[in-house]
Each structure stands twice: as structure tokens, then as C-alpha cells.
Amino acid sequence: MSATFLGMPGDFPKNAARAVQDSQLRYNLRKATHTIRGKRAAVVDELPDWRELRAAGKAIKDETLRHLDRYLVQLEEAVTRAGGHVHWARDAAEANRVVAGLVKATGETEVVKVKSMATQEIGLNEALAAEGITAYETDLAELIVQLGDDFPSHILVPAIHRNRAEIREIFLDRMGDAPPGLTDEPAALAEAARLHLRERFLRSKVAVSGANFMIAETGTLVVLESEGNGRMCLTLPETLISVVGIEKLLPTWRDLEVFLQLLPRSSTGERMNPYTSTWTGSAEGQDFHLVLLDNGRTDVLADEVGRQALRCIRCSACLNVCPVYERAGGHAYGSVYPGPIGAILTPQLRGMSSELDASLPYASSLCGACYDVCPVAIDIPEVLVDLRAKAPHGAAERAGMRVAGWILDDQTRLAKAQRAAGRLRRLVPRRLPGPLSAWTDTRDLPEIPEESFRDWWEREG
Amino acid sequence: MSTRHSGAREEILGRIRRAVEGAPEVEIPRGYRTTTDVADLVELFAERVRDYRAVVHVLPAAAVPAKVAELVAGRRMIVPAGLPAAWAAPAPDVDPRSADGVLTTCAVAIAETGTIVLDTGPGQGTREQTLIPDYHLCVVGAGQVVGGVPEAVARLDPARSLTWISGPSATSDIELNRVEGVHGPRTLEVIIST
Numbered sequence: 162m163s164a165t166f167l168g169m170p171g172d173f174p175k176n177a178a179r180a181v182q183d184s185q186l187r188y189n190l191r192k193a194t195h196t197i198r199g200k201r202a203a204v205v206d207e208l209p210d211w212r213e214l215r216a217a218g219k220a221i222k223d224e225t226l227r228h229l230d231r232y233l234v235q236l237e238e239a240v241t242r243a244g245g246h247v248h249w250a251r252d253a254a255e256a257n258r259v260v261a262g263l264v265k266a267t268g269e270t271e272v273v274k275v276k277s278m279a280t281q282e283i284g285l286n287e288a289l290a291a292e293g294i295t296a297y298e299t300d301l302a303e304l305i306v307q308l309g310d311d312f313p314s315h316i317l318v319p320a321i322h323r324n325r326a327e328i329r330e331i332f333l334d335r336m337g338d339a340p341p342g343l344t345d346e347p348a349a350l351a352e353a354a355r356l357h358l359r360e361r362f363l364r365s366k367v368a369v370s371g372a373n374f375m376i377a378e379t380g381t382l383v384v385l386e387s388e389g390n391g392r393m394c395l396t397l398p399e400t401l402i403s404v405v406g407i408e409k410l411l412p413t414w415r416d417l418e419v420f421l422q423l424l425p426r427s428s429t430g431e432r433m434n435p436y437t438s439t440w441t442g443s444a445e446g447q448d449f450h451l452v453l454l455d456n457g458r459t460d461v462l463a464d465e466v467g468r469q470a471l472r473c474i475r476c477s478a479c480l481n482v483c484p485v486y487e488r489a490g491g492h493a494y495g496s497v498y499p500g501p502i503g504a505i506l507t508p509q510l511r512g513m514s515s516e517l518d519a520s521l522p523y524a525s526s527l528c529g530a531c532y533d534v535c536p537v538a539i540d541i542p543e544v545l546v547d548l549r550a551k552a553p554h555g556a557a558e559r560a561g562m563r564v565a566g567w568i569l570d571d572q573t574r575l576a577k578a579q580r581a582a583g584r585l586r587r588l589v590p591r592r593l594p595g596p597l598s599a600w601t602d603t604r605d606l607p608e609i610p611e612e613s614f615r616d617w618w619e620r621e622g
Numbered sequence: 623m624s625t626r627h628s629g630a631r632e633e634i635l636g637r638i639r640r641a642v643e644g645a646p647e648v649e650i651p652r653g654y655r656t657t658t659d660v661a662d663l664v665e666l667f668a669e670r671v672r673d674y675r676a677v678v679h680v681l682p683a684a685a686v687p688a689k690v691a692e693l694v695a696g697r698r699m700i701v702p703a704g705l706p707a708a709w710a711a712p713a714p715d716v717d718p719r720s721a722d723g724v725l726t727t728c729a730v731a732i733a734e735t736g737t738i739v740l741d742t743g744p745g746q747g748t749r750e751q752t753l754i755p756d757y758h759l760c761v762v763g764a765g766q767v768v769g770g771v772p773e774a775v776a777r778l779d780p781a782r783s784l785t786w787i788s789g790p791s792a793t794s795d796i797e798l799n800r801v802e803g804v805h806g807p808r809t810l811e812v813i814i815s816t
């Protein structure tokens with residue numbers, strides 16, 4: 162079973178330095194991020210009203226967060242009215258207990274799972290294993306990660322750090338029913354996964370999912386996916402348990418008209434993902450349970466600057482444009498949330514008491530590319546700067562210095578960082594924040610360059 | 623088992639109220655398009671569905687039965703209740719696990735995104751019936767095609783279970799190579815009846 166990130170050793174600069182040594186990883190990441198980035202740009206440019214959709218998306222999420230208590234109660238009533246059951250969980254342990262209890266009540270010892278960041282965040286698979294319940298991941302990438310006893314490294318393509326030959330090895334070693342003549346053709350590997358999971362889908366009685374959106378007004382849950390494993394899990398089992406962060410709410414059914422445009426185009430760079438499922442309460446007689454998860458979200462909500470991170474719809478666009486992510490890889494962030502969003506979400510959800518979490522706000526050159534692509538306009542650099550000011554001094558400052566050193570340790574990177582300073586100066590006039598001040602204090606900040614870091618990155622990166 | 627009135631519920635709601643106290647109210651600007659200005663909806667829809675590597679036929683209504691007959695010949699098809707009798711003889715009870723394919727209509731179709739939406743209404747079968755078989759043949763009436771996502775959302779009933787389908791099942795999880803068909807139907811064929 163794949164381990165959770167909780168307690169992963171090291172800190173961002175150490176992890177990143179390790180990743181930079183791994184040329185396969187860097188090659189895969191570069192190929193993946195550049196491919197998706199190009200596709201995203203094409204389908205975003207195609208919409209004449211992207212700017213208006215983004216403004217609406219941002220405001221709808223802010224409005225939801227402003228009245229989150231009211232909307233959650235409304236959701237609870239709607240789900241209950243439609244025959245579903247709603248549970249509340251303050252933290253990971255409570256959510257895991259609720260889910261384990263629900264599975265045990267069915268008498269089953271196996272569940273199928275559809276990719277869900279919330280259940281990874283709480284370490285549900287491990288908690289279920291401790292109760293004698295086996296959770297099977299069904300998303301192809303999650304299956305690769307789980308069979309390989311590995312960590313996901315990208316929100317959208319979690320196994321992006323594995324190449325086809327490695328995936329073939331993992332399947333032959335761990336899958337049990339992999340055909341002996343299995344080649345490393347992607348189609349053959351996908352077929353092996355299809356056959357491996359089909360019987361499991363057809364016989365499973367309990368499924369666990371997350372959700373991309375929940376509609377307060379109607380009690381409807383929404384899951385976007387590509388492969389059809391989500392449809393299998395949502396449709397076939399007698400019992401469905403969905404674990405969803407409290408911020409995944411949208412007030413009205415109509416709001417989907419915004420988010421079903423923003424999310425697929427930002428995420429996979431498609432006009433629409435292959436499958437979107439929506440259901441309300443107990444659909445077609447299913448026993449439906451919704452577990453509403455806090456686990457640090459209300460702490461994030463209490464922070465006036467940081468709360469915008471709760472707008473995130475997990476599209477991963479910010480990962481794909483981030484120069485630091487591309488070099489460091491997803492694992493360096495030590496969390497299920499990698500990349501720029503992870504750098505602002507993880508320290509807020511978990512606090513900054515560990516060296517890793519305190520170093521995350523430094524895992525950025527503040528170039529602002531993440532903000533530009535974010536479909537709900539989260540100003541990630543603003544939150545990073547704010548978190549740096551709040552980070553506990555000693556350890557964070559040392560980690561920050563090492564990140565600064567890592568970003569700036571050769572001429573090329575220095576040049577990039579200098580260009581990035583253009584944006585930085587708008588945020589924090591004259592002086593770089595936190596540990597970087599040690600660097601700027603002894604040097605004049607460069608003039609704002611003609612060409613921004615972003616432009617350079619677009620061209621050369 | 624329900625934790626509806628547990629301490630967790632009250633505690634989370636209390637934390638939220640404290641966290642947002644005094645935060646400003648938010649206006650939602652809806653300046654985006656809620657209608658679309660597309661000259662030929664059917665043509666755009668056909669083009670966008672083809673982009674997903676689905677097979678598309680655009681035919682006058684009178685030619686649909688013959689085309690359906692041709693495409694389902696030799697296949698063991700699920701034919702749910704509620705389809706026009708002229709298309710195919712009803713066969714709603716074929717076991718999805720042994721069926722070669724399923725024939726349906728849809729609730730609404732979206733031109734801009736090349737999406738068909740099923741709502742389990744007449745002629746659309748159950749969610750299981752349109753998921754397990756490897757081949758999905760969907761007949762879309764020209765009048766069911768709307769321009770964009772907002773028009774589709776407005777037409778759909780949230781109380782029904784919806785499946786939005788944009789091309790065949792696909793994955794890009796292995797080195798970002800797109801592979802059609804993992805768990806859902808590997809072949810999607812669409813007839814647009816004009």
C-alpha cells in the first residue's frame with residue numbers, strides 16, 4: 162500500500178536537490194508540463210469570455226466561503242432529503258473512523274476507490290488497512306502508484322515520474338494477473354489495467370470517492386474524470402461513501418455553468434473531460450454517505466490573506482507552469498498537494514512547525530505564472546509572501562536561504578530570479594521578504610527587466 | 623449511523639462562523655456568455671465530437687433507422703425502452719456484461735464542447751447499461767443540440783443522475799500518451815438526426 166506523506170523526512174531544498182539529480186524524472190516532468198500547458202493555452206484562448214468566467218469563478222467561491230456555514234447546512238438538508246446521510250469530521254482521524262465504521266457496517270473488507278485528494282490527505286487507505294479493510298485504487302495512475310508502493314507526484318497525472326518500462330515492471334511484479342507477454346506499449350498497459358480491475362468493479366459492494374463540486378441548493382455531487390473508473394465506482398457498488406472537503410461547495414446548480422468550463426480547460430487542456438457524473442442523494446437505490454471534512458480548512462478560512470487558497474479547484478494548471486515544480490518534482494513538496502498550490506496550502510493546513518512545512522513558502526521564485534493561469538485567480542505569490550512573514554524564524558529562515566541558494570546557484574538561475582524580481586517589487590517594494598532579504602540587502606535590486614521571467618520561461622523554459 | 627448532530631457538526635460550523643466574521647460580502651459578476659452565437663450548431667457539434675476521435679454521422683431523420691440497423695448488425699445490443707420503434711426492437715434486458723453495445727438517445731448535447739448528456743430518461747437506459755458495454759451508439763436529435771455549457775445546465779434536472787460524455791473513455795497516465803478506452807466504452811459512435 163502506498164504510504165502517506167505525513168512525516169515524510171527532509172525539507173523542500175533537500176528533496177528538490179535530490180529530484181534535480183534524477184534525469185528521468187526531470188525529462189518526464191518537462192514533457193508532461195509542457196504538453197499540458199500548450200493544450201491548456203489553446204482551449205483557453207478559444208473562449209472569448211475566459212476572463213469573465215474566471216472573475217465569476219473567483220467571486221462564486223469567495224461568496225461560498227463567506228457563507229460557508231449556511232451553505233453547508235443547506236447542502237446537508239438537500240442530501241438528507243434525497244435519501245443520503247451526512248457525516249461531519251473535524252480532522253483526518255475522525256474522517257477515517259467514520260469511513261471505517263461505515264464500511265464495517267456493510268460487512269465488507271474491500272472497497273474500490275476513485276482518485277481523491279481528500280482521502281490521500283487524510284491517509285484513508287492506511288487507516289482502513291489498520292482496520293482490516295483493503296482499499297483498491299482504480300485510477301490508472303493511482304494504481305501504478307499504489308502497486309509501486311510509491312507517492313503521487315502530480316495532481317492530474319500522479320505517476321508522471323514513471324516511464325512505460327517502469328510501469329510494465331511494476332505491473333508484472335505486483336499485479337498478479339498481468340499477462341506474461343505484457344509489452345510496454347501504453348495501450349497494452351491500459352488494457353492490462355482494464356482487465357485487472359473489471360472483475361473487481363463488478364463484484365465490489367462498497368466504493369469510496371471524493372468530489373470536485375457539491376451543490377448546496379440541490380445536494381448534488383459532481384465528479385469529473387477521464388477513464389470511466391469513476392463511473393464504475395459511483396454506479397455499481399451498493400454503498401457509496403464520498404469524502405469531501407467543506408470548501409468544495411457551490412451555492413447553486415447554475416454555478417456549474419462556470420466551473421464545468423473552467424476546470425476541464427485548465428486541467429487536462431480539453432474542451433471537456435471524457436466523463437462527468439452528477440448524482441443527488443441515494444441514486445438508483447444506492448446507500449449514499451457524505452463525509453464533510455474540515456482537517457485544517459477552517460484555520461485557513463480564518464486567515465484573511467491565506468483563505469483564497471480554499472478557492473482552489475485542483476486543476477493543476479499552476480503546477481504545469483511553475484519553473485520550480487518542473488525542476489523539483491512533486492515529491493519534494495512532501496504533501497499530496499504539490500507545486501505552487503501545495504506551497505501555500507500545506508503550510509496552512511498543517512501549520513509550519515515542521516522544517517519541511519516551514520520551508521514550503523520558499524519553494525517559489527515568485528514569478529507569478531501560477532496566478533496568471535489559475536482559473537479562480539488565487540494570488541499565490543501574495544500568499545507565499547504573507548506566509549514567509551509568518552513562518553517561524555530560525556528553521557524557516559535557514560531553509561529559505563537554502564532554497565534561495567538552490568534557485569540562484571548559477572548564472573542562469575540568477576538571471577531568471579532577477580527578472581522575477583520585477584513582479585516581486587510590485588508586491589514588496591525595495592526589499593525581498595524574509596530570508597531573501599539577506600540576499601537583497603547586500604545587493605541592489607535589479608531594474609525591472611523589459612522581458613518578464615514569465616515571458617522568458619514561456620520561450621526558453 | 624449518523625453524526626448529524628454530533629459535536630463535530632457544531633464545532634465545524636462554529637469555527638466557520640468565527641473565521642468569516644466581519645468578512646466583506648461578495649458580488650458575483652456574471653459577464654460571461656450564457657447564450658452562444660453559432661451559425662450551425664449541428665456542424666460545430668459534429669466537428670467537436672470528431673475531435674475526440676468518435677465516429678459521427680449526420681443524417682436526415684428518415685435515414686436514421688437504416689443506419690442504426692447497419693451499425694448494430696451482428697452486435698448483441700442493449701436497446702432500452704423509450705426509443706422510437708423504427709430504430710431497433712427493444713431489448714432492455716440484455717445483460718450488460720455480455721452485451722456488445724448499447725443504443726441510446728440523450729437528454730441534451732453541447733456543440734462547443736462536443737458533449738452528450740444522459741439523464742437516464744426514456745431511451746437512455748440505466749447508468750450501468752451505458753457504462754459496461756464496449757460500444758455506445760448514441761442518436762442525437764438536431765433539436766437537442768445547444769450552443770454552450772450554460773444552455774445545457776439550464777435544461778438539465780439536477781434531481782436526475784447525469785452522465786456527461788465527451789468522446790470515448792481515455793487516459794493519458796502513461797507518459798501522457800492518450801489511449802482510448804480504459805474502463806468506459808472504447809468506441810463512441812454518434813448519429814445526428816437532422
Ligand code: SF4
Pocket residue numbers: 427472473474475476477478479480502531534535536537538539
Ligand atoms: S491554485 Fe489555481 S491553478 Fe493551482 S490547482 Fe488550484 S485552481 Fe488550479
